[in-house]
Amino acid sequence: MNVIAPKEKLKPADFASDQEVRWCPGCGDYAILKAVQRTLPDLDVPKENYVFVSGIGCSSRFPYYMSTYGFHTIHGRAPAFATGIKVTNPELDVWLVTGDGDGFSIGGNHMLHVLRRNVNMQILLCNNEIYGLTKGQYSPTSETGLRTPSSPTGSVESPLKPCVFALGSGARFVARGYDIQKNLPDTLKRAHEHQGTSLVEILQNCIVYNDAVFEDVLARNTAAERQIHVEHGKPLLFGADGNKGLRLNTKSLTLEVVTIGENGVTEDDILVHDETNKGLATMLAEMGGDDMPTAFGVLYCNPAPTFEGGVDQQMAVEKEKDASPSLDALLRQGHTWQV
Amino acid sequence: MNTNMAPDSDGRTALPSVVIRFAGDSGDGIQITGSRFTDTTALAGNDLATFPDFPAEIRAPVGTTFGVSAFQINFGARHIETHGDDPNVLVALNPAALKVNINRLKKGGSIIVDTGAFNTRNLKKAGYDSNPLEDGSLDDYKLLEIDISKNVLESVKEFGLSQKEGLRCKNFWVLGLVYWIYGRDRTDTIEWLKAKFAKRPEIADANIAALNAGHIYGEAAELGDSIGLFSVAPAEMTKGLYRTVTGAEALAWGLVAGAELADLDIFFGSYPITPASPVLHSLAKMKQFGVKTFQAEDEIAAICSAIGASYAGALGITSSSGPGIALKGEAIGLAISTELPLIIVNSQRAGPSTGLPTKTEQSDLYQAVYGRNGDAPLVVLAAHGPGDCFDTAIEACRLATKYMTPVMLLTDGYIGNAAEPWLIPSLSDYESFKVTHETDAENFHPFDRDEKTLARKWAIPGTAGLEHRIGGIEKEDGSGHISYEPANHQRMTDLRRDKILNIAKDIPAVKPEQGPETGKLAVVGWGSTYGPISRAVSNKLAENKSVAHIHIRNLWPLPANLGDLLRGYEKVIVPEMNDGQLKTVLRDQYLIDAKPLTKVTGQPFKITEIEAAIDAAVES
Numbered sequence: 001m002n003v004i005a006p007k008e009k010l011k012p013a014d015f016a017s018d019q020e021v022r023w024c025p026g027c028g029d030y031a032i033l034k035a036v037q038r039t040l041p042d043l044d045v046p047k048e049n050y051v052f053v054s055g056i057g058c059s060s061r062f063p064y065y066m067s068t069y070g071f072h073t074i075h076g077r078a079p080a081f082a083t084g085i086k087v088t089n090p091e092l093d094v095w096l097v098t099g100d101g102d103g104f105s106i107g108g109n110h111m112l113h114v115l116r117r118n119v120n121m122q123i124l125l126c127n128n129e130i131y132g133l134t135k136g137q138y139s140p141t142s143e144t145g146l147r148t149p150s151s152p153t154g155s156v157e158s159p160l161k162p163c164v165f166a167l168g169s170g171a172r173f174v175a176r177g178y179d180i181q182k183n184l185p186d187t188l189k190r191a192h193e194h195q196g197t198s199l200v201e202i203l204q205n206c207i208v209y210n211d212a213v214f215e216d217v218l219a220r221n222t223a224a225e226r227q228i229h230v231e232h233g234k235p236l237l238f239g240a241d242g243n244k245g246l247r248l249n250t251k252s253l254t255l256e257v258v259t260i261g262e263n264g265v266t267e268d269d270i271l272v273h274d275e276t277n278k279g280l281a282t283m284l285a286e287m288g289g290d291d292m293p294t295a296f297g298v299l300y301c302n303p304a305p306t307f308e309g310g311v312d313q314q315m316a317v318e319k320e321k322d323a324s325p326s327l328d329a330l331l332r333q334g335h336t337w338q339v
Numbered sequence: 340m341n342t343n344m345a346p347d348s349d350g351r352t353a354l355p356s357v358v359i360r361f362a363g364d365s366g367d368g369i370q371i372t373g374s375r376f377t378d379t380t381a382l383a384g385n386d387l388a389t390f391p392d393f394p395a396e397i398r399a400p401v402g403t404t405f406g407v408s409a410f411q412i413n414f415g416a417r418h419i420e421t422h423g424d425d426p427n428v429l430v431a432l433n434p435a436a437l438k439v440n441i442n443r444l445k446k447g448g449s450i451i452v453d454t455g456a457f458n459t460r461n462l463k464k465a466g467y468d469s470n471p472l473e474d475g476s477l478d479d480y481k482l483l484e485i486d487i488s489k490n491v492l493e494s495v496k497e498f499g500l501s502q503k504e505g506l507r508c509k510n511f512w513v514l515g516l517v518y519w520i521y522g523r524d525r526t527d528t529i530e531w532l533k534a535k536f537a538k539r540p541e542i543a544d545a546n547i548a549a550l551n552a553g554h555i556y557g558e559a560a561e562l563g564d565s566i567g568l569f570s571v572a573p574a575e576m577t578k579g580l581y582r583t584v585t586g587a588e589a590l591a592w593g594l595v596a597g598a599e600l601a602d603l604d605i606f607f608g609s610y611p612i613t614p615a616s617p618v619l620h621s622l623a624k625m626k627q628f629g630v631k632t633f634q635a636e637d638e639i640a641a642i643c644s645a646i647g648a649s650y651a652g653a654l655g656i657t658s659s660s661g662p663g664i665a666l667k668g669e670a671i672g673l674a675i676s677t678e679l680p681l682i683i684v685n686s687q688r689a690g691p692s693t694g695l696p697t698k699t700e701q702s703d704l705y706q707a708v709y710g711r712n713g714d715a716p717l718v719v720l721a722a723h724g725p726g727d728c729f730d731t732a733i734e735a736c737r738l739a740t741k742y743m744t745p746v747m748l749l750t751d752g753y754i755g756n757a758a759e760p761w762l763i764p765s766l767s768d769y770e771s772f773k774v775t776h777e778t779d780a781e782n783f784h785p786f787d788r789d790e791k792t793l794a795r796k797w798a799i800p801g802t803a804g805l806e807h808r809i810g811g812i813e814k815e816d817g818s819g820h821i822s823y824e825p826a827n828h829q830r831m832t833d834l835r836r837d838k839i840l841n842i843a844k845d846i847p848a849v850k851p852e853q854g855p856e857t858g859k860l861a862v863v864g865w866g867s868t869y870g871p872i873s874r875a876v877s878n879k880l881a882e883n884k885s886v887a888h889i890h891i892r893n894l895w896p897l898p899a900n901l902g903d904l905l906r907g908y909e910k911v912i913v914p915e916m917n918d919g920q921l922k923t924v925l926r927d928q929y930l931i932d933a934k935p936l937t938k939v940t941g942q943p944f945k946i947t948e949i950e951a952a953i954d955a956a957v958e959s
Contacts, residue, residue: 017808019820019821046803047803047806048800048801048802048803048804048805048806049800049801050800051651051800053647063808063810064808064810064821066808067806068806069800069806069807069808070807070808070809070810071647071650071677071808071809071810072808072809072810072811072812073643073646073673073810073811074643074669074670074673074811077639077640077643077670079640080608080635080636080639080640080641080643080644080647081643081644081646081647081650082647083633083640083644083647084606084608084633084643084644084645084646084647084648084649084650084651084655085647085648085650085651085800087606087631087633087644087648088604088606088631088647088648088651088652088653089651089652089799089800089801091801092651092800092801109636109637109640110636110639110640110643112636113635113636113640311631311633314626315626315627315629315631318626318627319626319627319629321627322627325627325628327592327595327596327599327628327766328765328766328767330592330625331582331592331763331764332580332582332763334582335378335381335382335527335582335583336580336581336582336763337381337382337384337580337581337582338579338580338581339384339576339577339578339579339580339581339762
């Protein structure tokens with residue numbers, strides 16, 4: 001009896017292309033690339049079905065470094081290309097890699113609509129709060145006051161929060177991670193598992209033009225106090241001693257940081273994360289700054305029908321009504337006359 | 340229209356052809372009136388051409404000149420080439436419609452007016468200081484004055500409609516009258532009304548009553564003594580089964596036919612824009628043919644989704660009008676650089692910028708041939724009439740897939756909306772050009788080319804072993820790897836150019852549509868000027884003038900023999916609805932002294948305008 005050997009499981013290295021990676025040494029994109037290459041072997045997808053689509057910018061060089069199918073398109077428009085690809089062949093496993101300028105400045109419109117339509121794909125947003133490839137101008141996610149070549153006296157713009165934007169656009173899956181995060185692949189797997197558009201914001205360090213911009217959140221010695229890692233069904237706790245938590249102030253309808261054991265606060269007062277709760281997700285996505293920790297993990301996951309599923313369903317209905325359509329017959333419908 | 344002929348026994352005078360222009364407020368249902376008259380005329384066996392001429396405003400303020408909608412039809416017992424220069428009959432449902440259209444009417448022509456609408460208020464809105472029905476300004480015309488409004492309300496009284504609803508039946512009352520004047524059968528229109536208002540039979544019944552009342556009014560009014568009664572015999576046409584078709588419909592069906600011949604599914608990404616949207620509407624109804632339509636968030640997303648679809652193995656198509664095509668420019672460049680098949684339909688309208696959205700022009704030729712950053716050649720084709728959109732769309736599908744290139748298909752607002760009788764083709768009349776996607780992983784390189792066509796291989800995601808990356812950065816020929824090598828960019832630029840120019844070997848040589856292959860004058864046209872040029876040249880040939888009509892469907896690359904052919908004439912004139920764009924291309928390509936004949940009024944050429952240019956050229 002012939003035994004068909006199980007297909008050997010691919011390794012991360014099998015997803016690396018033969019192209020030399022050309023990001024600056026120390027760029028956060030290296031870590032994100034590795035995280036993706038570590039993720040894919042664990043997914044039950046034939047390698048030829050992966051398609052990486054990108055726009056323009058440092059992170060958009062991503063497809064060239066993967067040994068999968070890849071399409072490096074034009075600035076800001078990757079969501080539209082990815083939509084065409086996925087709608088044409090829903091079997092394909094589409095990953096979109098973008099940056100804060102590509103995805104939320106020139107491509108803001110497409111980002112809004114791909115999220116709203118819920119086309120099944122993973123969007124990896126490499127957010128470094130700066131334009132890298134054009135040499136260091138401020139981006140739509142840069143902090144107000146950032147001095148750059150195009151804002152020598154400081155940017156006067158308010159920064160956009162991608163996760164809040166996504167939730168406002170109707171995204172059904174929103175998560176946040178950072179470039180060198182060890183368990184980033186876990187978040188990527190959750191994003192992949194979700195049927196619909198999954199947005200993963202990845203805080204990414206630009207070593208040349210915006211180095212250490214996330215240091216106040218990511219610095220090892222203060223990370224426990226500055227980060228909260230959320231998990232569905234678990235209390236929203238953080239801190240070096242694990243005794244800080246988020247409580248809903250029912251008067252102001254805002255989240256507040258409390259410490260268990262202080263002022264009569266018990267664990268019962270701490271909110272439990274419900275990733276299907278959009279209101280909570282929006283408040284978590286907004287957090288950060290001096291007073292609140294920055295939230296990481298799956299902030300929101302609440303599946304809805306996919307766009308391409310809807311397209312296929314409508315087509316199936318029409319094909320059932322007209323199983324062997326004939327163009328010749330269609331042209332002869334309605335008013336005709338013989339000469 | 341020659342009315343000197345004697346009436347037949349029914350009191351009807353036989354005419355070779357007639358041009359009627361229906362005009363009224365944009366809320367008067369003029370376009371519906373026109374299309375019903377068109378179907379009835381086609382069923383009566385006439386050849387015909389139509390010209391819907393409507394304002395950009397959906398419902399402009401009632402009674403204003405800028406809210407006037409018109410529909411012109413030329414029908415005849417002979418071959419009809421255009422919608423007709425000047426109408427013989429003008430139906431004006433209000434003073435504004437009269438004011439806007441009176442100057443087009445032939446002297447001695449007939450005017451049918453609704454006196455009920457010629458009140459002080461409407462006259463003022465139309466900008467009349469005195470009532471033209473009373474001040475003698477219409478003395479050169481035959482005037483048929485009827486209080487149509489009153490008659491309509493009378494005829495629909497029994498249906499219990501409001502006054503406003505009752506007056507909405509005015510267009511069918513007029514249609515009934517015009518049917519009587521030309522001896523036309525009402526059955527088709529009645530059936531159409533029943534089907535259209537199946538869910539509101541009282542509306543159908545009221546309109547049918549109005550149609551019949553208009554007809555009866557004509558019978559009783561002894562019109563033979565005023566504006567006359569006429570008959571127009573069936574035209575001699577190629578034997579076969581006919582239907583009427585608009586350019587937008589024929590284009591949509593041609594794309595579906597082309598995809599079937601290529602054995603591909605269509606992905607059509609589009610964003611609504613006048614006058615291109617009807618193509619999207621037509622294709623959205625063809626899901627059973629495997630057509631996926633995607634109404635994108637903007638013009639850029641529309642083309643990018645189509646390119647994504649082509650990358651994934653479908654036939655990606657996008658469609659727009661000039662302003663939208665401008666937005667697609669960068670993405671077209673990507674499709675050229677990645678050498679993916681793509682069809683870009685441009686239903687041209689008057690520009691620049693927003694221009695005149697509902698008025699026709701063919702001023703996007705430069706944009707089609709040259710309008711991108713970098714050296715970015717593609718194929719440009721133009722359809723010359725509604726039915727021709729079908730064949731041109733199939734040719735676009737063939738060239739896009741065979742040569743792995745974007746193809747720009749030009750039509751215009753006139754072609755898109757106009758209708759003509761169409762000898763219905765069979766798909767079996769066309770040769771298949773089945774596409775096979777690459778599957779052979781042995782020595783696969785994404786930019787390996789076919790030696791003859793220079794087309795690269797089309798390998799699509801989902802195919803094991805062919806994983807590769809493409810993008811807009813310059814790539815090495817063969818491997819497709821990013822390459823900044825100076826010599827490689829030269830080579831790739833040359834290749835992209837040669838691949839397109841090489842297509843000239845795969846398209847028909849051009850020959851005169853009419854007239855001699857050498858001679859005094861060539862009238863060279865493209866797109867929707869075909870009709871007036873054709874009629875003007877045939878009229879002049881009948882006068883023994885040395886003139887030929889040369890029509891160019893393949894605008895890039897140009898047909899291989901075009902330069903030699905044009906050099907065989909002493910003079911070349913190029914009538915165009917733009918400021919001289921093809922003229923410039925011809926001068927550049929062939930160093931010939933092509934002379935422009937331009938018109939950008941938003942209206943198609945009249946035959947007489949081209950005849951005058953021919954006379955001036957052959958006599959000088």
